Amino acid sequence: MIKLRGVSRTFGKGEERTEAVRGVDLDIEEGEFLTVMGPSGCGKSTLLSIVGMLDGEWKGEYHFFDRAVHELKPKHRLSLNREYVGFIFQQYHLIDSITVYENLEIPLSYRKVPPKERARRVGEILERFELQDKQRSYPGSLSGGVQQLVGVARAVVSQPRILLADEPTGNLHSAQAREIMELFQELHREGTTIMQVTHSDVNAAYGTRTVEMFDGGTLKRL
Ligand SMILES: Nc1ncnc2c1ncn2[C@@H]1O[C@H](COP(=O)(O)OP(=O)(O)OP(=O)(O)O)[C@@H](O)[C@H]1O
Ligand SMILES: [Mg+2]
Numbered sequence: 001m002i003k004l005r006g007v008s009r010t011f012g013k014g015e016e017r018t019e020a021v022r023g024v025d026l027d028i029e030e031g032e033f034l035t036v037m038g039p040s041g042c043g044k045s046t047l048l049s050i051v052g053m054l055d056g057e058w059k060g061e062y063h064f065f066d067r068a069v070h071e072l073k074p075k076h077r078l079s080l081n082r083e084y085v086g087f088i089f090q091q092y093h094l095i096d097s098i099t100v101y102e103n104l105e106i107p108l109s110y111r112k113v114p115p116k117e118r119a120r121r122v123g124e125i126l127e128r129f130e131l132q133d134k135q136r137s138y139p140g141s142l143s144g145g146v147q148q149l150v151g152v153a154r155a156v157v158s159q160p161r162i163l164l165a166d167e168p169t170g171n172l173h174s175a176q177a178r179e180i181m182e183l184f185q186e187l188h189r190e191g192t193t194i195m196q197v198t199h200s201d202v203n204a205a206y207g208t209r210t211v212e213m214f215d216g217g218t219l220k221r222l
Helices: 044-051 074-084 100-110 115-128 144-156 174-189
Strands: 002-011 018-028 033-037 059-064 085-088 162-166 193-197 209-213 219-221
Touching (some): 033 174, 100 144, 115 144
Parallel strands (some): 033 193, 162 193
16 A cells, blocks of 8 residues: 655754654555554654655655655645545644534545535544534634544544554543544454554554654664
């Protein structure tokens, strides 16, 4: 499904220059549940946004199914992201000027899901995440934990083929974290490909393969 070859990403120039990801080779089969671990600053989030087709300022080769992502124009890369990817950001990235309900509708509107079906799917996900009483709230008024739940709900509402999760339970208490991991396990069983970044061995144990990242480079199988 995913094949990266010699992928590198640098930020800044001169003395400020940081090579966040260097020469990464990575293959992900459809249906895998991959965990990426590694120390803070080693490039995990940077790698995830490349795989999620949110970033285009990298060098190397990236094949997604039969598509050469490194040859795509930003517009076409973004449409692949919208069609295939659900992304859970480390810092949530919810839109503060619209309600929780409207945030959850966005991925469905990108996929041109008709309004009636959209309302049904958002209703279902609000119920599943016990967020019904928060649907008219603006994200900025909610706690970090609730924002994280909304971020997870937004990523899964459109039933993406690949789910990319950056520390998805970092702000949740352990019972909520377990529920999220059980949801991932269920999605994985249903065929969703998952790549998660975590510092938690408990979360990693839900996956089928773990790699460790060092200084932006080598991925070592654990
Ligand atoms: N937008 C950016 N501009 C400049 N430097 C950046 C940017 N994003 C990341 N970096 C740098 O790239 C390196 C890798 O960052 P990244 O966020 O990918 O690490 P991480 O493994 O996700 O860390 P953490 O576990 O703390 O989330 C760091 O040195 C970071 O400072
Ligand atoms: Mg990170």
